Structures are given as C-alpha cells and as structure tokens.
Amino acid sequence: MSDRPVRVRFAPSPTGPLHMGGVRTALYNYLFAKKHKGTFIIRIEDTDQTRFVSGAQDYIMDAMKWCGIMPTEGPGLEGDFGPYIQSERKALYRPYAEKLVANGKAYYAFDTSEELTKMREQAKEMGMPNWQYNSVTRSSMQNSVSLSSDEVQKKIENGDPYVIRMKMPRNEDIRFEDEIRGWVVVNTNNIDDKVLFKSDGMPTYHLANIVDDHLMEISHVIRGEEWLPSAPLHVMLYAAFGWEAPKFAHLPLLLKPDGNGKLSKRDGDRLGFPVFPTNWTTAEGDVFSGYREKGYFHGAFINMLAFLGWNPGTTQEIFSLEELVSAFSLDRVSKAGAKFDPDKTKWFQQQYIRAAENSELAVMLDSELAEDYGLEKLETVCELIKERATFISDIWTEGSFLLERPKEYDAKTIKKKWKGDAEKNMNGFKTILCELEDFSPEGIEAAFKSFLEKNDIGIGAVLPQFRLLLSGKGMGPSMFEISAFLGKEETLERIKIGMSALATANA
Ligand code: GLU
Numbered sequence: 001m002s003d004r005p006v007r008v009r010f011a012p013s014p015t016g017p018l019h020m021g022g023v024r025t026a027l028y029n030y031l032f033a034k035k036h037k038g039t040f041i042i043r044i045e046d047t048d049q050t051r052f053v054s055g056a057q058d059y060i061m062d063a064m065k066w067c068g069i070m071p072t073e074g075p076g077l078e079g080d081f082g083p084y085i086q087s088e089r090k091a092l093y094r095p096y097a098e099k100l101v102a103n104g105k106a107y108y109a110f111d112t113s114e115e116l117t118k119m120r121e122q123a124k125e126m127g128m129p130n131w132q133y134n135s136v137t138r139s140s141m142q143n144s145v146s147l148s149s150d151e152v153q154k155k156i157e158n159g160d161p162y163v164i165r166m167k168m169p170r171n172e173d174i175r176f177e178d179e180i181r182g183w184v185v186v187n188t189n190n191i192d193d194k195v196l197f198k199s200d201g202m203p204t205y206h207l208a209n210i211v212d213d214h215l216m217e218i219s220h221v222i223r224g225e226e227w228l229p230s231a232p233l234h235v236m237l238y239a240a241f242g243w244e245a246p247k248f249a250h251l252p253l254l255l256k257p258d259g260n261g262k263l264s265k266r267d268g269d270r271l272g273f274p275v276f277p278t279n280w281t282t283a284e285g286d287v288f289s290g291y292r293e294k295g296y297f298h299g300a301f302i303n304m305l306a307f308l309g310w311n312p313g314t315t316q317e318i319f320s321l322e323e324l325v326s327a328f329s330l331d332r333v334s335k336a337g338a339k340f341d342p343d344k345t346k347w348f349q350q351q352y353i354r355a356a357e358n359s360e361l362a363v364m365l366d367s368e369l370a371e372d373y374g375l376e377k378l379e380t381v382c383e384l385i386k387e388r389a390t391f392i393s394d395i396w397t398e399g400s401f402l403l404e405r406p407k408e409y410d411a412k413t414i415k416k417k418w419k420g421d422a423e424k425n426m427n428g429f430k431t432i433l434c435e436l437e438d439f440s441p442e443g444i445e446a447a448f449k450s451f452l453e454k455n456d457i458g459i460g461a462v463l464p465q466f467r468l469l470l471s472g473k474g475m476g477p478s479m480f481e482i483s484a485f486l487g488k489e490e491t492l493e494r495i496k497i498g499m500s501a502l503a504t505a506n507a
Contacts, residue, residue: 006038
C-alpha cells in the first residue's frame with residue numbers, strides 16, 4: 001500500500017444499464033475504500049457523446065443505492081473534487097493536452113478520416129492488415145512531427161481540424177505492478193499513437209480518465225480486465241505529465257455459466273437469469289429483468305457478487321456487507337475469470353430468506369394479506385414456510401393453505417396416496433385427533449406415533465394423506481406444526497371437507 005489516503009472511484013460510462021460485472025467493480029471499490037477508511041467516488045465518464053443513453057446515469061445511481069454501496073463523492077453527492085461528470089469538466093482537458101504537445105510528449109495530427117482510411121487500405125493491399133499510426137508511420141502523415149512549424153501554424157490558423165495524439169516512444173518497455181496480476185511489461189512498439197484529444201473539442205477516454213484520476217487524487221484504480229490493455233498507455237501518460245500514478249488492480253472477467261466467454265448483456269434473459277441489478281426499460285419499451293424485481297434481496301445479490309472473483313480463504317460463504325468490508329483484500333482476488341453460477345445465486349437468496357426475521361418477511365408480503373389476516377399470523381406462515389422458499393412470493397404460493405382452506409388437491413398425490421386403506425386410516429386418525437387434549441405439535445406427534453403403532457402401519461400410510469387433506473399439497477413443512485397452527489377445530493373440519501371432496505377420486 002502506498003501511504004496516500006485511499007481514494008477510489010467507480011467510473012462508468014452512461015451507455016446503458018449497469019451490468020452485473022459493473023456492479024461487482026463498484027462493490028470491490030466500495031469494499032476496498034471502507035476497509036482502508038478511504039473514500040469511494042463515482043465519476044460519470046461521458047466523453048463519448050455518441051454512445052450516451054438517456055436515463056443510464058439515474059439507473060446507475062439507483063442500482064448502487066439498492067445494493068447499499070453508495071459512494072460518498074459524485075454527482076448530486078458531496079465532495080470537493082467536482083464536477084463528477086466529465087462533460088461538465090470539458091473546459092479543463094484541453095490545456096493538459098496542450099501541455100503534452102509543448103513538452104514533446106504529444107503532437108497535433110491533421111489527417112482526415114478519409115486519409116486514414118486510405119492509408120489503412122493501401123497498407124492492407126501491401127500485406128499489412130494492421131496498419132497503425134505510430135513511431136514509424138507518423139513521419140509520413142500530416143502532423144506536427146512531420147510538418148514544419150510554419151506549416152503547422154498555418155493549418156491551425158486556417159481552422160483545419162486536428163486531433164492531439166500521444167507520441168509513443170520507439171522500443172521502450174513500460175512496466176507496472178498490478179495488484180492482482182503482478183508485473184505487467186509491454187513494449188511501446190505494440191502501442192499506437194492514441195488520440196488524446198478529439199477534433200470535436202472533447203478529450204478521449206484515456207486523457208480524461210488520467211487527468212481526472214490525478215485531479216481527484218485517486219490512489220487505486222480498481223476496474224475490469226477489459227481495461228488492462230489501456231493501462232500501459234495510462235502509465236505512460238502519468239510519466240509524461242510527471243505525476244505519481246495510482247496503483248492498478250484489474251479484476252477478472254465474469255464468464256458465462258459454461259465458462260465459454262464473457263458474460264454479456266445479452267446473455268441474461270436469453271439464459272434465464274438477470275444480468276442487471278434492477279429492471280431496465282429501453283426507450284423502445286423493452287424490459288430487461290433485474291435481480292431486485294425478480295425478488296432477490298440486495299444482501300444476497302451482493303454476497304453472491306463478492307464471491308465472483310474473490311474468496312475469503314475460509315469456508316464461510318454468508319457475509320453481511322460489514323463482514324465483507326473487514327474480510328476483503330485485493331490479495332485474494334483471483335486472476336482467472338469467474339464463472340457466473342445462477343443456481344448458486346439462488347442458493348444465496350435461499351440462505352438470506354431463511355436467516356431473515358419473520359417480522360421482516362411478513363411486512364414484505366402483500367399488504368392486502370396483512371390487512372386480511374394480521375401480521376402475527378403472517379409471521380407464523382413465514383416461520384413455517386421460509387425454509388422451503390427462495391423468494392418472498394413463494395411464501396404465499398407455498399403457504400397460503402395455512403390461512404385459507406385448499407381450493408384444490410394435488411392430482412399426483414391423490415393418484416399415488418388416496419387409495420387402499422387411506423380413507424379408513426384417516427377416519428381412525430380423525431377420531432384420535434377429535435379426542436386429543438394436547439393439540440401442540442408434540443402432542444399431535446405423540447398421538448400420531450401411537451396410532452401408527454396400534455394399527456401396525458407405517459408413516460406413509462397416514463402422513464401424506466393427512467397433508468393432502470389439510471393443505472391440498474404433496475409436500476410441505478411438518479404436519480404436526482401445521483395442524484397445531486390450524487387448531488383442532490379447523491384441522492377436523494379440513495379432514496371432513498377433504499375426505500368428501502376426495503371420496504370420488506381414484507374411484
Ligand atoms: N469509463 C470506463 C468504463 O466505462 C472506466 C474505465 C476505468 O475505470 O478506468 O468502464
């Protein structure tokens with residue numbers, strides 16, 4: 001760790017909704033900042049106006065709020081380093097680009113896009129498919145390196161459009177130590193003379209990113225692996241300005257569930273799971289699903305994301321956000337791509353719903369239900385059903401029978417279990433229940449066991465039938481808990497109603 005105060009940023013471009021991978025980048029930045037008592041910043045990188053998507057910035061902020069990983073500095077938040085939207089900083093970039101021209105690290109280039117296309121085509125014809133503007137080719141192009149200063153002056157006075165390009169030195173090794181990948185060495189011959197400042201008066205991503213990270217005193221750049229190829233240029237830029245570079249940490253890719261390639265925005269609904277934190281509606285009205293609307297708890301979503309590329313080095317899997325903060329370190333982030341696992345994501349959600357307080361779950365259920373039945377009853381429903389639920393909606397689908405008599409009886413169970421001595425056994429057990437004084441789960445269980453013993457029959461001869469009559473279902477929580485909750489009167493009533501409904505079944 002350097003001794004600079006920790007200041008990290010999440011720097012999305014508002015080109016659409018935030019993909020799960022983007023949320024993970026934000027999360028790791030958040031965890032790293034909190035862990036080191038530093039500052040987490042959001043900066044909107046909108047220098048490429050052609051890719052701007054309206055609503056994307058609000059979406060990003062809303063999604064981060066839902067995830068509980070809000071930055072403390074950013075647009076609409078506090079902070080002394082603003083503005084935090086690059087288009088609002090437009091005026092400040094040109095002098096930095098000019099500074100590099102003045103100290104010989106960059107140059108003006110007047111080539112039109114037609115000229116560049118022609119050059120590429122000619123090179124292709126000559127067997128060089130990957131023509132680049134670089135230390136070798138720049139001398140034959142229209143720029144302030146190849147032209148005399150008079151010619152350059154004339155072109156500028158004439159209003160000829162130009163860009164400013166980085167003057168990549170020939171055959172030098174650029175080295176930096178990535179916090180996750182270790183030493184990275186790239187030769188400058190492999191990097192072209194990247195455009196830093198465009199003819200439309202806007203900086204490119206590279207220049208704006210470096211200038212802002214410097215001005216915002218960013219200590220660590222934690223971002224996706226797709227930015228690794230840009231890092232050597234960024235290191236060169238810091239050196240060209242004579243600034244201290246931040247430390248870099250490039251996070252592993254998120255891969256599709258089968259491990260074949262990067263998880264893309266299009267994979268989500270196609271493969272049956274969301275790739276976005278919250279729903280995204282396009283300008284055309286198409287809706288892409290999000291974890292929030294699918295019923296995931298933000299804690300489960302974040303917990304799952306934390307494990308995509310990081311592990312705590314122990315067997316613990318369930319972590320609150322606070323626990324993640326104290327356990328997180330870049331040392332335990334892996335280099336290898338992280339396979340997304342939709343089943344594991346559901347598993348996390350199940351663990352969270354099980355661990356939730358019944359009182360919390362009850363208020364998350366439909367408010368009409370609370371009006372109809374009261375929160376106390378709903379809490380018991382949650383208690384009995386949450387072990388079998390993944391989402392809040394499952395609690396009612398699976399557990400409504402606790403408060404409402406079954407409207408139908410599971411056909412498969414009828415076919416398999418409502419035959420032979422079923423009716424006789426249920427009549428016998430009903431008589432026992434009728435006389436039972438201790439109608440607690442334990443009392444019912446004891447009566448049930450002695451009934452089986454006396455009649456020398458197995459559990460399977462009574463329990464599934466009992467469940468079918470009381471709940472209409474083939475599976476569910478403990479029957480002793482269920483009938484105790486329903487109470488003696490209701491239990492007997494449901495047995496009676498059920499038996500007459502099933503009298504003709506399997507006939
Ligand atoms: N604006 C870039 C993006 O959209 C940020 C890359 C970086 O963090 O440097 O991901």
